[in-house]
Amino acid sequence: MFAKLKQVLSVAAKSVAMVAVALLISSATSHAEEKKAQAGYPSWGPQFTLPKSDNKCVHDPDFAKTGKCVRDTAFMRRNHMELLKHKRDRTMRQGIRTKDSSLQNCINCHVTKDKADKAIKVSNPKHFCASCHLFVAVKLDCFECHRSTPETPKGSASIPKIPAHSNLLAANTDEAKNLKNFLSNHAKEGVTQ
Amino acid sequence: MSNISLKDQYINKTRRDFLKKAGAGVTTAMLASGITLMAYPDPALAREPNEGVDPTKRWGLLIDVNKCTEDCNECVTACSQENGWKLDGNPAVDSQWIRKLKIKNPKTGFEQTFPVMCQHCANPPCVDVCPTGASFKRADGIVLVDKHICIGCRYCMMACPYKARSFVHEPLEDQKSHAPRGKGTVESCTLCVHRVDRGDQPACVDRCATKGHGALMFGDLNDPKSEIAKTLATYATKQIRADLGLDTGVRYQNL
Amino acid sequence: MALPIAYSSINSGKGFYATLALLAGFIAAGAAAFLYVEHHGHVVTGMTNQIVWGLPHVFAIFLIVAASGALNVASIGSVFNKKAYKPLSRISGVLALALLAGGLAVLLLDLGRPDRMIVAITTYNFKSIFAWNIILYSGFMAIVGAYVYMQMAKGMEKYKRPLGILAFIWRLALTTGTGSIFGWLVARQGYDAAIMAPLFIAMSLSFGMAAFILVVKYTGKATGNLLGSKMTWRMGRLMGIMAAAVLYFTTVRNLGNLYAAEHAGVEEFILFSGNIFTKLFWFGQILIGGVLPLVLLFAPNKGESSSRVTLASVLIIIGGFAQLYVIIVGGQAYPLVMFPGMEVSSSFQDGVVASYMPSIYEAALGLGGVAISLLIVVFAMMAFKLLPRDMSDAALDPHHAVKAK
Numbered sequence: 089m090f091a092k093l094k095q096v097l098s099v100a101a102k103s104v105a106m107v108a109v110a111l112l113i114s115s116a117t118s119h120a121e122e123k124k125a126q127a128g129y130p131s132w133g134p135q136f137t138l139p140k141s142d143n144k145c146v147h148d149p150d151f152a153k154t155g156k157c158v159r160d161t162a163f164m165r166r167n168h169m170e171l172l173k174h175k176r177d178r179t180m181r182q183g184i185r186t187k188d189s190s191l192q193n194c195i196n197c198h199v200t201k202d203k204a205d206k207a208i209k210v211s212n213p214k215h216f217c218a219s220c221h222l223f224v225a226v227k228l229d230c231f232e233c234h235r236s237t238p239e240t241p242k243g244s245a246s247i248p249k250i251p252a253h254s255n256l257l258a259a260n261t262d263e264a265k266n267l268k269n270f271l272s273n274h275a276k277e278g279v280t281q
Numbered sequence: 282m283s284n285i286s287l288k289d290q291y292i293n294k295t296r297r298d299f300l301k302k303a304g305a306g307v308t309t310a311m312l313a314s315g316i317t318l319m320a321y322p323d324p325a326l327a328r329e330p331n332e333g334v335d336p337t338k339r340w341g342l343l344i345d346v347n348k349c350t351e352d353c354n355e356c357v358t359a360c361s362q363e364n365g366w367k368l369d370g371n372p373a374v375d376s377q378w379i380r381k382l383k384i385k386n387p388k389t390g391f392e393q394t395f396p397v398m399c400q401h402c403a404n405p406p407c408v409d410v411c412p413t414g415a416s417f418k419r420a421d422g423i424v425l426v427d428k429h430i431c432i433g434c435r436y437c438m439m440a441c442p443y444k445a446r447s448f449v450h451e452p453l454e455d456q457k458s459h460a461p462r463g464k465g466t467v468e469s470c471t472l473c474v475h476r477v478d479r480g481d482q483p484a485c486v487d488r489c490a491t492k493g494h495g496a497l498m499f500g501d502l503n504d505p506k507s508e509i510a511k512t513l514a515t516y517a518t519k520q521i522r523a524d525l526g527l528d529t530g531v532r533y534q535n536l
Numbered sequence: 537m538a539l540p541i542a543y544s545s546i547n548s549g550k551g552f553y554a555t556l557a558l559l560a561g562f563i564a565a566g567a568a569a570f571l572y573v574e575h576h577g578h579v580v581t582g583m584t585n586q587i588v589w590g591l592p593h594v595f596a597i598f599l600i601v602a603a604s605g606a607l608n609v610a611s612i613g614s615v616f617n618k619k620a621y622k623p624l625s626r627i628s629g630v631l632a633l634a635l636l637a638g639g640l641a642v643l644l645l646d647l648g649r650p651d652r653m654i655v656a657i658t659t660y661n662f663k664s665i666f667a668w669n670i671i672l673y674s675g676f677m678a679i680v681g682a683y684v685y686m687q688m689a690k691g692m693e694k695y696k697r698p699l700g701i702l703a704f705i706w707r708l709a710l711t712t713g714t715g716s717i718f719g720w721l722v723a724r725q726g727y728d729a730a731i732m733a734p735l736f737i738a739m740s741l742s743f744g745m746a747a748f749i750l751v752v753k754y755t756g757k758a759t760g761n762l763l764g765s766k767m768t769w770r771m772g773r774l775m776g777i778m779a780a781a782v783l784y785f786t787t788v789r790n791l792g793n794l795y796a797a798e799h800a801g802v803e804e805f806i807l808f809s810g811n812i813f814t815k816l817f818w819f820g821q822i823l824i825g826g827v828l829p830l831v832l833l834f835a836p837n838k839g840e841s842s843s844r845v846t847l848a849s850v851l852i853i854i855g856g857f858a859q860l861y862v863i864i865v866g867g868q869a870y871p872l873v874m875f876p877g878m879e880v881s882s883s884f885q886d887g888v889v890a891s892y893m894p895s896i897y898e899a900a901l902g903l904g905g906v907a908i909s910l911l912i913v914v915f916a917m918m919a920f921k922l923l924p925r926d927m928s929d930a931a932l933d934p935h936h937a938v939k940a941k
């Protein structure tokens with residue numbers, strides 16, 4: 089019996105060790121990725137250079153007008169979920185309804201439209217959130233309950249006319265060119281941003 | 282709150298002042314038009330988006346059963362439109378946040394109809410039984426389901442004495458932005474918390490008033506100067522199943 | 537002191553692979569049903585906003601309740617120091633663990649958001665009896681696991697008894713907790729009664745014993761290591777006493793409900809006018825699950841019979857399912873009383889007896905849970921030496937066997 093038990097235990101120990109090693113490796117590589125991202129090289133996703141990370145809160149309650157997100161892109165790529173989660177609890181439990189980091193505002197700004205100028209839903213792989221989450225294979229839970237497109241009820245802000253990242257596009261830099269390229273490629277596939 | 286810039290604070294301040302003036306205007310206008318049950322919006326009740334809920338308040342409803350007519354279903358429709366749930370031909374599984382109930386005394390034949398929704402209990406059994414803490418009571422007395430952590434065990438539905446809760450049986454999309462709801466979680470009347478937080482009253486109360494019935498009154502039960510507290514102090518009112526001692530936030534008059 | 541008992545593991549026997557295949561088939565069907573419901577939502581099940589807990593909960597609660605009862609034999613052996621039961625403590629502990637695992641699997645897989653199981657395990661609302669149950673269940677797993685380990689490890693004799701006692705106390709708490717899930721529901725006229733806790737303890741003792749007898753007898757038969765008929769009869773009689781206790785508490789509960797005006801309505805519904813629930817109550821729970829087994833086990837001048845014990849165990853399990861169905865589903869089908877003495881109607885089925893038609897998915901999920909439990913038992917018997925090499929009366933209890941001669 090002990091032989092069997094030992095066998096079971098050794099198998100268990102081996103698998104635990106394997107998982108630990110896998111975790112170590114993945115955390116090391118993800119750290120490398122982080123470095124790459126900070127140096128301005130995105131390791132995945134659309135191939136255009138990211139703006140330099142200044143990690144400063146832009147904090148413009150009217151993002152749509154300036155095209156600026158609440159934080160810089162590098163920060164948002166890594167940490168948007170933390171912002172959202174923090175906000176979600178404050179809204180849910182304490183009734184704090186500021187616009188900063190509100191999912192509703194993310195959705196209103198990061199809107200992708202189809203040919204008919206209609207905002208596409210998260211079920212479409214080109215949806216802003218879906219495209220990335222599909223790519224990195226991370227389950228998106230928000231839209232099990234939240235709507236994934238802007239809503240335009242009477243009295244609230246309408247779908248922004250200015251595309252997101254308009255400030256980037258306006259500048260005459262390589263970044264802007266890359267982004268334009270990326271967007272026009274998307275446009276060819278029937279989706280505009 | 283430290284996140285809020287000075288500029289925002291300034292904007293908020295001017296907005297608050299404006300609201301106060303505007304609110305006063307609305308109140309006066311309402312009094313002039315003679316709709317006595319519209320005790321709200323009250324300028325003092327408007328709250329800034331960056332302020333948390335006020336624990337000194339306890340929001341509640343008073344339903345005057347005599348003013349509620351049998352063939353009217355407006356409060357239910359208003360809620361459905363506001364919050365995006367609908368009866369889709371399968372009443373056994375479709376969500377119903379609010380419903381019209383008809384009771385009949387079999388001995389006398391006397392009938393009454395009135396809406397029933399989550400009673401926003403002060404001692405809510407749904408909150409007591411919820412294993413994860415997804416069901417919770419806000420500091421201002423509004424009972425909500427935090428769908429971020431609800432596991433869909435439905436124990437709260439077993440525990441609620443008013444059948445106030447529904448389980449979402451099917452996948453949904455295109456929900457209202459202010460009323461997220463999703464498959465596998467439990468939901469119920471939120472007292473239109475998104476409206477209350479911006480200083481409005483629940484959609485059902487609004488609709489009932491604009492349809493000229495004025496059977497629903499919304500307000501702060503804790504504030505002796507509020508219309509609802511004054512009415513409660515003056516007239517006989519009831520809580521459904523008061524014997525359970527849940528101290529409901531929804532009260533009934535002439536029931 | 538008799539010779540030490542020799543134990544052995546199992547990896548063959550009559551119908552060994554057929555049994556494995558059958559169990560795997562049920563588990564596969566259960567898994568498919570789970571995925572289907574998870575994808576489409578609970579709309580494809582028979583459960584509604586009126587019957588929020590259905591067939592899966594009947595299965596889950598049956599398994600959980602039986603789990604604590606399956607520990608009977610181990611408790612009698614170590615807590616009450618009955619020698620003949622000691623050799624069977626290992627399998628008793630393992631069966632308890634397996635039944636609990638199967639029951640919890642069904643319960644968790646029926647959640648609206650099974651993907652959030654981790655939330656269920658990591659965030660507690662300590663006011664909720666449900667959360668307490670999760671702690672009770674995990675504790676049960678740990679304690680019984682340790683207990684079984686002590687049984688098998690060398691030199692651990694001195695820990696066996698204290699752990700056995702701890703396990704005994706813990707399982708009483710566990711069953712009380714499970715019963716209280718219902719007893720706590722003040723608003724539901726069908727459940728609100730303190731008697732639910734002792735009723736559930738009695739149920740656990742009898743269902744668990746029945747499951748234990750069937751599993752051990754079946755394994756013995758398949759491996760040609762028959763359980764001694766004296767031992768079978770002793771356990772059968774014990775089970776009979778527990779079944780009688782269930783009948784007793786059922787009577788007390790129902791009579792009590794008839795007297796309490798508040799509960800009279802639902803009681804009248806279950807006992808007389810509830811149609812399917814009335815039938816299940818009288819034929820399933822009372823006749824099949826109570827009276828018949830008692831007749832089989834206690835009828836005078838019939839002598840001892842091992843096969844009558846088997847039959848009685850099967851009947852008790854059938855009756856147990858009927859009983860839980862009546863309690864769980866029947867208690868919800870009867871309309872909630874919000875306005876005593878009034879006739880109530882609405883679009884939300886107020887004042888109407890709710891109907892419930894379990895779907896194939898719910899049944900598959902429940903049966904899958906049973907199969908999980910049994911498969912765990914089989915695997916455990918393969919991996920560890922759980923059963924005494926010889927289960928005859930002479931080997932289990934030489935003293936008793938000699939006396940009987």
Ligand code: SF4
Binds near residue numbers: 400406441443
């Ligand atoms: S009415 Fe029901 S759902 Fe609402 S707070 Fe009371 S127990 Fe909870």
Ligand code: SF4
Binds near residue numbers: 415430435466
């Ligand atoms: S269904 Fe959700 S809200 Fe209700 S008791 Fe379970 S976890 Fe809590």
